[in-house]
Amino acid sequence: MKVDGKVVVxxxxxxxxxxxxxxxxxxxxAARVVVADLDLEPAERVAAAIGGVGRRCDVGDQDQLLALIEETEREVGPIGLFCSxxxxxxxxxxxANLETTSPATWDASWRVxxxxxxxxxxxLLPRMVERGGGYFLQTLSAAGLITGPSALSYTVTKHAGVGFAEWLAINHRHQGIGVSCLCPTAVATDALTGANAGTASDAAADEAIRRNIGLIQTPEEVAEITVEGLARESFLILPNPRVGSSFRRKGEDYDGWLDRTASRVTGMREA
Ligand SMILES: NC(=O)c1ccc[n+]([C@@H]2O[C@H](COP(=O)([O-])OP(=O)(O)OC[C@H]3O[C@@H](n4cnc5c(N)ncnc54)[C@H](O)[C@@H]3O)[C@@H](O)[C@H]2O)c1
Structure with a gap:
């Protein structure tokens, strides 16, 4: 799948x-990139720098998401690649565990x-099928393939996101619909810093991540690997190769993998 010439959201x-x-x-x-975000200001800033279109959209609100798709198709052009x-x-x-995850967090996690x-x-599916094809890139997480120390609601909903992406790929491939599932581990963004907040000093938290999963990548490295994965139309795009081997070990020996992961996560919590 080549991004060249496509309208991308x-x-x-x-x-x-x-x-x-x-x-x-x-x-x-890309013919045009529509940068949608809960916060309009950063969306417009990114869009302005790349000749794109900035839009405010809370994707957890179905009406706003549908309006984003309608407006893009009407004012920008047929969407060739949609990145959730x-x-x-x-x-x-x-x-964040069973006791501390609020109903509001569960609800927002399922929606978004x-x-x-x-x-x-x-x-988008009916429109894409009518046009002869289209592509979905879903940013999920290694936490959606192999449970580790991530927050409870994040782990569960990222697994569900992988499940939906698989279902979409399997049921609509014959209609020209492509799906890729980007599953990073640790990427140096505000989200990573926020997730570490309150657990240890930033440096100590970064060190713990490097020890446990090998590396912290930049968003640009992840984008590079994503473009390569899209070109191959790989379903799973894994910026950290360690995730692939853990996922294979999980498939080969689920109980053994569960034992080892439980010890590792308990050790991390006690450290
Ligand atoms: N950073 C990591 O270590 C990491 C690891 C694995 C997976 N991921 C995944 O990568 C994706 C991006 O994460 P990131 O690290 O770049 O996060 P980030 O916090 O740096 O950026 C996320 C952006 O999404 C916007 N946003 C949040 N809620 C929204 C909503 N309801 N509607 C529209 N926009 C909304 C925010 O305003 C922000 O601009 C996520 O799906 C995340 O789960 C990140």
């Missing part, structure tokens, strides 16, 4: 990975991390 495009994806898609020759990238992180990072992907696909 990136949700959560005002900052972090979404910003880097929007910039990279523009550099790859915005997420709710679950509050409290690794410390899962239903926004479903609503976008439901609105």
């Amino acid at each position: 990136v949700t959560g495009g005002g900052r972090g990975i979404g910003r880097a994806l929007a910039e990279r898609f523009a550099a790859e020759g 990238n915005a997420a709710v992180f679950g509050g409290g990072g690794a410390t 991390n899962v239903m926004a992907h479903v609503w976008a696909a439901r609105a």
